[in-house]
Amino acid sequence: MKNPFRNKTRSALSIIGIAIGIATIVALGLITAGMEDSVQTTFNEGGAEITVTNATNIGGASGLLNASFIDELKNVTNVSDAVGQLSVSESNQSFMQSRSPVMGTTVYGINASKLNLAGISNVDGDVYEEDSFEVIIGSRYADLNNFSIGDNLSFLGHDFEVVGIYETGNMMLDNGVYTSLSKLQNISDTDEVSSILVKTSEGVNDSIVSQNIKDKYENVSTLTSEEMSSMLDEVIGILDAASLAISGLAIIVGAIGVINTMVMTVYERTKEIGVLKSIGWKSRKILTMILGETLVLTTLSGIIGSVFGILIAEVGVRLIGTDGFSLVYTPKTFILAFGITIIVGIIGGVYPAYKASKLAPTEALRYE
Amino acid sequence: MELIILYNVLKQYDDGAVTALNNISLSIEKGSFVSIIGPSGSGKSTLLNMLGALDSPDSGQVIIDGIDLATQKDLSDFRRHEIGFVFQLHNLLPNLTVQENVEIPLMDANMSEKDKHRRALLFIEAVGLLDKKKQKPNKLSGGERQRVAIARALVNFPSIILADEPTGALDTRTGAKVLDVLRFVHESIDATLIIVTHDRDVARLADRTIEIRDGQVINDYYNR
Numbered sequence: 055m056k057n058p059f060r061n062k063t064r065s066a067l068s069i070i071g072i073a074i075g076i077a078t079i080v081a082l083g084l085i086t087a088g089m090e091d092s093v094q095t096t097f098n099e100g101g102a103e104i105t106v107t108n109a110t111n112i113g114g115a116s117g118l119l120n121a122s123f124i125d126e127l128k129n130v131t132n133v134s135d136a137v138g139q140l141s142v143s144e145s146n147q148s149f150m151q152s153r154s155p156v157m158g159t160t161v162y163g164i165n166a167s168k169l170n171l172a173g174i175s176n177v178d179g180d181v182y183e184e185d186s187f188e189v190i191i192g193s194r195y196a197d198l199n200n201f202s203i204g205d206n207l208s209f210l211g212h213d214f215e216v217v218g219i220y221e222t223g224n225m226m227l228d229n230g231v232y233t234s235l236s237k238l239q240n241i242s243d244t245d246e247v248s249s250i251l252v253k254t255s256e257g258v259n260d261s262i263v264s265q266n267i268k269d270k271y272e273n274v275s276t277l278t279s280e281e282m283s284s285m286l287d288e289v290i291g292i293l294d295a296a297s298l299a300i301s302g303l304a305i306i307v308g309a310i311g312v313i314n315t316m317v318m319t320v321y322e323r324t325k326e327i328g329v330l331k332s333i334g335w336k337s338r339k340i341l342t343m344i345l346g347e348t349l350v351l352t353t354l355s356g357i358i359g360s361v362f363g364i365l366i367a368e369v370g371v372r373l374i375g376t377d378g379f380s381l382v383y384t385p386k387t388f389i390l391a392f393g394i395t396i397i398v399g400i401i402g403g404v405y406p407a408y409k410a411s412k413l414a415p416t417e418a419l420r421y422e
Numbered sequence: 423m424e425l426i427i428l429y430n431v432l433k434q435y436d437d438g439a440v441t442a443l444n445n446i447s448l449s450i451e452k453g454s455f456v457s458i459i460g461p462s463g464s465g466k467s468t469l470l471n472m473l474g475a476l477d478s479p480d481s482g483q484v485i486i487d488g489i490d491l492a493t494q495k496d497l498s499d500f501r502r503h504e505i506g507f508v509f510q511l512h513n514l515l516p517n518l519t520v521q522e523n524v525e526i527p528l529m530d531a532n533m534s535e536k537d538k539h540r541r542a543l544l545f546i547e548a549v550g551l552l553d554k555k556k557q558k559p560n561k562l563s564g565g566e567r568q569r570v571a572i573a574r575a576l577v578n579f580p581s582i583i584l585a586d587e588p589t590g591a592l593d594t595r596t597g598a599k600v601l602d603v604l605r606f607v608h609e610s611i612d613a614t615l616i617i618v619t620h621d622r623d624v625a626r627l628a629d630r631t632i633e634i635r636d637g638q639v640i641n642d643y644y645n646r
Contacts, residue, residue: 333501333507335529414478
């Protein structure tokens, strides 16, 4: 026999109510997982262990280092290699004329044979020739600006040919443009470098080497990859807490929606429960039926809500246009949404049904 | 043989402000047709609910077929097997068809689905609604709905049929038809039939009439 509680309109309304809750949990879950992932990807480690900059350097805006300083650093105990890197950002005016639709371009100059110190090892195509108008670009930069190998990139009034595209998995690094150090120095009219990437010998304590450099040269500042990663850990920690708060909010909003829908749906049936009791149905049988129906309702709602959650998140991310940000699909998001909904749905459905089944049939029949 | 015995039954509502049944005592014989009559608020529906184990007294005893209902932990089996209740407003489930509504009391019966269908159809035919077995209650007239409610009340062959104002919401002609069905079934399966009504003409159809006012029996007489 059919379920006596079956009512298409009521079921459809319940499913919509519950699905909204699930969609909220799924959409926010996907977005927060995406946020965490992009930050973690951004802050992967590079190749060099220590980055040396001019102590007066504030945000890379000023304070270059003399190139001769590179050789001096190579002689510091436990330093195995060092390479100079110059970073030059395009002025706003040139940026407006450039092909980049998103932001200005920063080009890094580094000796091609030392790219591994910058964390670049996997280049599709060729690496630029020394002192040439050639560049390699990061995969993310290529995607965002729609560049491919063979295209020309305009920078400081010069055309650079893209000869290779690299990918490191590091969001910041993959958004970079690299060329020959001598060429970049030449067109920006300097013979200095912005920073020196220092590779330490195997097995040594980077912090000690870093301290030695600072002790020896008063006008420099250093940043080890460990320090960098601990700074980044702090950022990720803050982000984790934020995403936990957002997820928690989504769960509370979703759970209230589910519980509200189920409580209302079952309270409405109090009179029907009274009819069934007066005919001789046992409370257990009524509860089992409502439990079964709740499971079907919440599972169906779970599927519909998940699909809507994905759609909302995907459309939202596209509308806001956060370049480079993508949603991350993890089983955790969906398990959480389904788990919460089913548990809360059962509590919301069975509790009023239990209360109604404990009423005397006459009281349940009087319920309006 | 006395099938039903009520002894000093008291039922109050609103923390004692309203006394529906005031220490009422009576007995009803097996297989008889009894009408309970009285004005609105006299306690007749409450009395019927006590007899149908839909409500329990605050004090006193309701003994049916030798069983004191207060001693029973779960009365659902008793209601299913012994009682057929016809409500004034029929209380059919709106989402189910006529046949499905009539089959509800058979849900736990130890019989095949085919036999359940056959049994339900037997009673639907007895109330003259075989051609409407697939209809939902909202497509039926008031009299037809009441006949479905009667079929549902009788499908388990109860020993007691309780009908609360079964003709209260019907016109005279339809009401007469419904009463005919009830009397026919009462005679066919030898069930005890108890009808609550405020209509003296309907009450006179019964073998015996119990008149109630303010929760007490004020008159109890045989019509033939």
